[in-house]
Amino acid sequence: MHETSVILSSTITCPICRFKATETMPSDACQYFYxxxxxxxxxxxxxxxxxxxxxxxxxxxxxxQAQSGRGRCC
Known part of the structure; x- marks a missing residue:
């Protein structure tokens, strides 16, 4: 059985100023605002x-990630 590990860190790039920040994502929810x-x-x-x-x-x-990128999560 193949177990996929979930990555909890992602770098967000602002579409307005292009500033990049690496953040820890919530593991069990979506983040609607940043x-x-x-x-x-x-x-x-x-x-x-x-x-x-x-x-x-x-x-x-x-x-x-847990859904292998398929479908919506929330």
């Missing part, structure tokens, strides 16, 4: 994404 540490903009998920990590992060959120 305040950019560069410009202070409040980021929200893009249409069709469940959270800011899926929209702007280098790694999708843990619930999506």
């Amino acid at each position: 305040e950019c540490k560069g410009c202070g903009a409040i980021l929200r998920p893009k249409v069709g994404d469940c959270c800011v990590f899926c929209s702007y992060g280098t790694v999708p959120c843990p619930p999506i």
Whole structure:
């Protein structure tokens, strides 16, 4: 049986100022809002994404990772 490990760290890139910050994602929930540490903009998920990590992060959120990237998590 193959067990997939879930990555809890993702680097968010602000679409406005391009500031990058590495954050720890919640392991059991989606994060709908994120305040950019560069410009202070409040980021929200893009249409069709469940959270800011899926929209702007280098790694999708843990619930999506656990589903192997299929479907919606929330």
